[in-house]
Amino acid sequence: MNKNILEEILIKVKTNSISVDEGIELALKEEKGFDDLGFAKIDYDRERRVGYPEVIYCEGKTSVQIRDIVQNMLIRKEKFNILGTRAKKEDYVEVLKICKEAKYDEISRTITINRNIQKTESFIAIVTAGTSDIKVAEEAAITCEIFGNKVERVYDVGVAGIHRLFNKLELIRQAKVIIVIAGMEGALVSVIGGLVNKPIIAVPTSIGYGTNFNGITPLLTMLNSCSSGITVVNIDNGFGAAYSASMINKL
Template identity: 50%
Template sequence: MNEISTILQQYKEGGLSLQEAETALKHEAAQHETGRIMDLGFAQIDLERKERCGFPEVVYCAGKTVGQSVRILSALMNKYTNVIGTRASREVYEKLAPDFPAVQYDDLSRMVYQFTDKTPINGDRIIAVITAGTSDIPIAEEAALTAEIMGNKVQRIYDVGVAGLHRLLAHCEEIRKANVNIVVAGMEGALASVVGGLVDKPVIAVPTSIGYGANFHGLSALLAMLNSCASGVSVVNIDNGFGAGRMAGIINGMR
């Protein structure tokens, strides 16, 4: 299916508004790669991201229409083996699936992705993804899948929060073997400090918006992690599993 047919089909199915379809059609004839940028009219795709940063541009789908997300991801999936769209709806996946048999969707993390090259880039060096509770798993899966698709070996250690410290201590050997630990926690966010006090490797803390009212949608966990007394703990933004997975992968790839 060529690009014009794709645009018309998306408009017919409601994925693009009339104005978006008109804009896309106007730019289709002039679509080009100038300075390694693909001009879609509503988006300028950076085609040098992989060469500069080691992985193609990742698409943040929240706030985009289904049609916009599909067109950007289609362009990337035609060019690269491994592609990620974060905070995507299942509808984006369903629109991509007929043209991209390898595309997958993960309901927990809300990630749509193409993962056809599974060659490990960073050998046997492990990234451990650890959660305080089961409710933190969606953010943890965003981190874990991101790291895996970017060529890392990932170990998941879930539901080992400080309310039952023996659960964490049972996994001490695995945690200490990891080259990088991602710790995902809401509520008071204490788990990152505890893990930071057990290992001699980097800890990336991910505060989540899980918790009751005084959690302030993750702000209390964020501040607790920023104020950690354990050295070697860095912190990403609230619910930013993707950012943690990406940073862990960069650290894991360093020699």
């Protein structure tokens, strides 16, 4: 069990904030490492193990389930930020009933509760080929920000108008890590990979006509890039790219 948490429990018992029985119950829960809500087990020990708290993947969950998970995390993580990805507006409305601090972003489909954000000095550049890729980019950007990173957005600089990229190239080169997001054929990643000396995390998107195959084409393009220093995540996975970028940025 975490020493600081155990100390907090003992202080609460000592000051009569909670009873001895309540203190024992809390200590037993802490030793277990998760809260069992029946439909979900909230892993509140995750931040100690891996550096970041559990994130709520809202797709496939009911709005009431999401609300109950948030409520549990608010009790457990009163000083920390909460992020829900792939959320619907009705999910947010339900969460708002228990937390007026919650915010919803329709583009990224994220629910955020910001309580303690301290931004890094170094920044993550998030670059998109087209405007249609912004929904994935914003999922990445908001994830990076709630994890405490400074973010610079560079949108709509794809290869069809390559001069737009060169106009922002110096800014991109100053980033500690770069997330590049592209649909269609996904060529932007290879171009940037040949122009910078920073790690690149590539995100293929499902944006494109028939032979884009819902993101398979840019995925294969990125995996087969002849530019070095590129790591590829799953199709439309802005969250996954942001998680890895945050870890690199904070090294």
